[in-house]
Amino acid sequence: MPITWHDDPVAALAEATASRRAVLVEVWKPG
Amino acid sequence: MDAVSYPDRAVAELIGKWLVPLRLTFGNPLHREMLRGLGALWTPTLWVLDRNGREFRRETGYLEPSDLHSVLSEGVALALVSGGRAPEAEQVLDRAIGHYDAVHGARNGSWAASLRYWRGAVGYLRSGDHVALDAWWDQVRLIDGNGPWARRCV
Numbered sequence: 001m002p003i004t005w006h007d008d009p010v011a012a013l014a015e016a017t018a019s020r021r022a023v024l025v026e027v028w029k030p031g
Numbered sequence: 032m033d034a035v036s037y038p039d040r041a042v043a044e045l046i047g048k049w050l051v052p053l054r055l056t057f058g059n060p061l062h063r064e065m066l067r068g069l070g071a072l073w074t075p076t077l078w079v080l081d082r083n084g085r086e087f088r089r090e091t092g093y094l095e096p097s098d099l100h101s102v103l104s105e106g107v108a109l110a111l112v113s114g115g116r117a118p119e120a121e122q123v124l125d126r127a128i129g130h131y132d133a134v135h136g137a138r139n140g141s142w143a144a145s146l147r148y149w150r151g152a153v154g155y156l157r158s159g160d161h162v163a164l165d166a167w168w169d170q171v172r173l174i175d176g177n178g179p180w181a182r183r184c185v
Binding site: 002003004005006007008009012013015016017019020021022023024025026027028029030 | 032038051052053055057066074075078106107
């Protein structure tokens with residue numbers, strides 16, 4: 001089951017509010 | 032993490048039920064403010080935040096699947112408690128303890144103690160039951176000996 005990552009912080013927090021979930025944030029450095 | 036830990040079935044199910052995944056990238060101007068607010072220094076680092084952006088768990092470095100499952104479960108549980116949802120937090124930690132024990136053998140492994148530490152704390156926050164707290168923390172002492180989790184069970 002692949003994870004679909006948000007890349008918009010505002011949208012992620014809004015979805016968390018709507019779905020009563022917490023937010024998993026991962027910091028990534030490309031390359 | 033992408034190749035092994037996130038695709039793990041237990042991890043994916045936990046994330047799907049309890050978490051909204053957000054990946055921030057150094058160098059992305061849209062992420063700069065949040066990265067600064069989180070104090071991000073190293074990759075990979077992950078956080079569990081509540082829907083208001085308050086931090087409940089942070090961990091740095093590669094995590095194999097059962098370790099990641101434990102870290103995320105602790106973060107979710109603490110965010111749930113903060114939101115007045117302690118019974119759900121207890122369920123999350125109970126499942127995490129069962130999963131971790133199934134992978135590593137009962138009461139073994141580096142996260143076995145911390146999961147039980149928090150399970151005791153979350154139960155106490157809901158019930159105020161010292162006896163139940165001591166029962167969980169007795170398990171922590173049994174697992175961790177004189178380690179860092181046992182020493183904080185006072």
